[in-house]
Amino acid sequence: MLYTKPLARLIEELEKLPGIGPKSSQRLAFHLIKLPAQAVQNLAKAMVDAKEQIKFCSVCSNLSADDPCDICKSPARDRHTICVVAEPRDLVALERTREFKGTYHVLGGMISPLDGVGPEQLKIKELLVRLQGSEVNEVILAINPSVEGEATSLYLSRLIKPAGVKVTRIAFGLPIGGDLEYADELTLVKALEGRREV
């Protein structure tokens, strides 16, 4: 009986969220109770609405309220290039640069046998279908340089190259503003490997 029942229930629900431990959960709950009722209803509604309205784009598998999504629908995007990412948040990171004008394909994860994620759990079949008889001439793999990312990139390039489509991978190396002295060895190895003539 530390907390009155509706408060205990709220703290318990908040604790299920990622990165929210018992302390944050308690703090958030006390904060929510202090808010105007309207503000709490807005947050609750935004959550339920997002869950109800957001589906996957049937073309690129990105999260979207519309199908196809805004990017796949847009006449301004270059349909010759598909940038393959693991998660919707990676797509968002790339869109923020405002540099890439092509379209995307969201895999929904990376190949990871330890986590029971094989190629069939990812939207790879859908990517191959998109490539068939299409105008795409380059697939850019924008996948993290982790073990799973390497495996996924290798798998995809082996699958796509025979179809005569160019497969590239984003560059890995020293981040801008980074310092050689403080960079980890793997990053330096990648930076050396990826060196270019100037």
Added chain:
Amino acid sequence: MLYTKPLARLIEELEKLPGIGPKSSQRLAFHLIKLPAQAVQNLAKAMVDAKEQIKFCSVCSNLSADDPCDICKSPARDRHTICVVAEPRDLVALERTREFKGTYHVLGGMISPLDGVGPEQLKIKELLVRLQGSEVNEVILAINPSVEGEATSLYLSRLIKPAGVKVTRIAFGLPIGGDLEYADELTLVKALEGRREV
């Protein structure tokens, strides 16, 4: 058009919460969308229910779905002692110790002229009413050792003592498991001041 509309809306609402920045807000939103619809509804409902159902106990001003609250109602609590705390979370921290068997009084904050909080914004009048002609013989001030906490404690002790009620304050000093070498100076000053004969 980085995010589809319901997602942008959810991220915006989550960002209003304390300690949730743009990154966490995005991460939470993506997490919520991946959850089963039922789980999202449970969380949304817990928030709205908590806000709707939780009121203040008319005796001690603690948050409670019932009035009076479970502690004020309980025949097992000692009505001769009132422990005064600033916030409901302080009450919870004390209840966790399972040591205190008296009742509580929640002020709803501390005196802080800089934030525009004077004694009249706190539940001090309610505390005095409780003390009038009651069986209470000790008021324990369990208020943080901050500038605001000191001011509030001093104010309360001056107000309550003339009524013939004993006023005590919890001890401040080196925390258990703490190390003299690493303790801050103010804590050490308090620890010295509060020394007791052994």
